[in-house]
Amino acid sequence: MKQQKRNTICVQGGWKPKSGETRVLPVYQSTTFKYDSSDEMGMLFDLEKSGYFYTRLQNPTNDYVAAKIAELEGGVAAMLTSSGQAASFYSVFNICETGDHIVSASELYGGTFNLFAVTMKKMGVDVTFVNQNDPEEELEKVFRPNTKVVFGETIANPAGAVLDIEKFARLAHKHHVPLIVDNTFATPINCRPFEWGADIITHSTSKYMDGHALAIGGAIVDSGNFDWDAYPDMFPGLTMPDESYHGITYAKKFGKLAYIQKATAQIMRDLGSIQSPQNAFLTNIGLETLHLRMKCHCENAQKMAEYLRVHPKVAWVHYPGLPDDNYHTLAQKYLPDGSCGVLTFGIKGGRDNSIRFMDALELVAIVTHVCDARSCVLHPASHTHRQLSDEQLIAAGVQPDLIRFSVGIEDVDDLIADVEQALDKS
Numbered sequence: 001m002k003q004q005k006r007n008t009i010c011v012q013g014g015w016k017p018k019s020g021e022t023r024v025l026p027v028y029q030s031t032t033f034k035y036d037s038s039d040e041m042g043m044l045f046d047l048e049k050s051g052y053f054y055t056r057l058q059n060p061t062n063d064y065v066a067a068k069i070a071e072l073e074g075g076v077a078a079m080l081t082s083s084g085q086a087a088s089f090y091s092v093f094n095i096c097e098t099g100d101h102i103v104s105a106s107e108l109y110g111g112t113f114n115l116f117a118v119t120m121k122k123m124g125v126d127v128t129f130v131n132q133n134d135p136e137e138e139l140e141k142v143f144r145p146n147t148k149v150v151f152g153e154t155i156a157n158p159a160g161a162v163l164d165i166e167k168f169a170r171l172a173h174k175h176h177v178p179l180i181v182d183n184t185f186a187t188p189i190n191c192r193p194f195e196w197g198a199d200i201i202t203h204s205t206s207k208y209m210d211g212h213a214l215a216i217g218g219a220i221v222d223s224g225n226f227d228w229d230a231y232p233d234m235f236p237g238l239t240m241p242d243e244s245y246h247g248i249t250y251a252k253k254f255g256k257l258a259y260i261q262k263a264t265a266q267i268m269r270d271l272g273s274i275q276s277p278q279n280a281f282l283t284n285i286g287l288e289t290l291h292l293r294m295k296c297h298c299e300n301a302q303k304m305a306e307y308l309r310v311h312p313k314v315a316w317v318h319y320p321g322l323p324d325d326n327y328h329t330l331a332q333k334y335l336p337d338g339s340c341g342v343l344t345f346g347i348k349g350g351r352d353n354s355i356r357f358m359d360a361l362e363l364v365a366i367v368t369h370v371c372d373a374r375s376c377v378l379h380p381a382s383h384t385h386r387q388l389s390d391e392q393l394i395a396a397g398v399q400p401d402l403i404r405f406s407v408g409i410e411d412v413d414d415l416i417a418d419v420e421q422a423l424d425k426s
């Protein structure tokens, strides 16, 4: 069949029922799977046959949803994880071990920043955060012989910085390492990082993919393009025998599927952050309307950004859709159909006025979340990023007065009316 368009994949990708099967993706609500012979199950444990045996490693509902996400991104394989955090961790830990080094854009989701700067550091994996807008010659300097991966976000949460994916891919590949891109905010509807050279994509499906704020989840997608065997000494986990699997070598045995196979068979087996099949089912319902919702989120956010930009009480607005935004040029290249529904702004008078404004909102709620149907706001300096020092806040692109506004899919006139009455009170 002809390569389908993304709108069609959103609705019908993944689960493709045969005659007489359920039209809707079924939930395989079972921890385990039954076999007729001991040999058959043994083959599964040896990875000699593909199949299901225990939901901590794999479940069919999850795999159909992962297949849909892989189709949307144009990847060869994907897996679901219990959260976006688990996806970020697994994506890196699948190729890094103690003594290795990560290069990451500093404009990052707060949780990912902590994961790299604190938790992975304790595990012996070192990170260097870079200013993603630095010229290539500058960025080159942070690479070390033990650098194993480059990481960045298509649109950084919350700063709205757009990553120059081609530049980052060039840098990564020059140093023989893969580029991992967190594509949560853009979603594959608005950006396909593989088309620009990224090797692996991560998602927090808790955001636009779910879209209804129902289920925490994550996903990892592999393009299948990175050649682990080209520099086999660099990625021993993929190119050397795995003693915990009778000495199989993932790159040799699974080729383009090696990365996701290893993450499933080894990392998921040992760490167990699987998404529950029920949550995968809910995520799939969200995916069915992702293309419609993204369009509406972007239209509403654009109107909201334009409204805020000229309001006398507003100090500044960042949204890649604004022509004078720092990231407008990059957004035109990587996000021609729109970026996302999240914008940031500050109110004149600083931090206290921003907080007074938020408390006065009625329709827009104060919520620790972004990217769902309902509009919400959050003050990163006092909420998501409160663990960061002022220096780290600035490096992550977060001013102390910054309000993160996730514009939903309500009628934008009602949203603007709510913002207007709250600005009057600030």
Ligand SMILES: *Cc1c(COP(=O)(O)O)cnc(C)c1O
Residues within 6 Å of the ligand: 083, 084, 085, 086, 088, 109, 111, 112, 153, 157, 182, 184, 185, 203, 204, 205, 206, 207, 216, 217, 218
């Ligand atoms: C929310 C988020 C995460 C973490 O996802 P969870 O599902 O909350 O664990 C990672 N990256 C980005 C860009 C996010 O917005």
